[in-house]
Amino acid sequence: MELIKGVNKKILDWFDERYDAREWIRENLTEKWVHKEINWLYCFGGLSFLGFLLQIGTGVFLMMYYIPTPKDAFVSVQNIANNIPFGWLFQRLHSIGANAVNL
Numbered sequence: 001m002e003l004i005k006g007v008n009k010k011i012l013d014w015f016d017e018r019y020d021a022r023e024w025i026r027e028n029l030t031e032k033w034v035h036k037e038i039n040w041l042y043c044f045g046g047l048s049f050l051g052f053l054l055q056i057g058t059g060v061f062l063m064m065y066y067i068p069t070p071k072d073a074f075v076s077v078q079n080i081a082n083n084i085p086f087g088w089l090f091q092r093l094h095s096i097g098a099n100a101v102n103l
Contacts, residue, residue, distance in 0.1 A: 047100075051101040052101060054097040055094065058094040
C-alpha cells in the first residue's frame with residue numbers, strides 16, 4: 001500500500017510541476033463560496049441536460065440496430081431486446097430517459 005501511495009504522490013508531483021494543478025484546484029474548486037440563495041432546485045437544469053445526453057447516447061446505439069421499414073420494424077425491436085448484448089438495457093434507459101426529460 002505504501003508503494004502505491006508513493007507512486008501516486010510522484011505522479012501528482014510530476015503533473016503539478018508542469019501544470020500547476022494544485023494551485024488551480026485551490027483557486028477554482030476549494031475556495032469558491034456558495035451563495036445563500038442557491039438551493040436544490042438549481043440541480044434540475046443539470047439533470048435535464050444529463051437526461052438529454054442519455055437520450056443521445058442510447059438513441060445512437062438503438063439507431064444502429066433499428067430497421068425503419070413497416071415490414072421489419074417490430075422484428076428489429078425484438079432483435080434489439082433479445083439478441084443484442086444489453087440491448088434491453090439501452091431500450092429501458094431510452095424509455096426512462098424520455099419520461100424523465102418530459103417531467
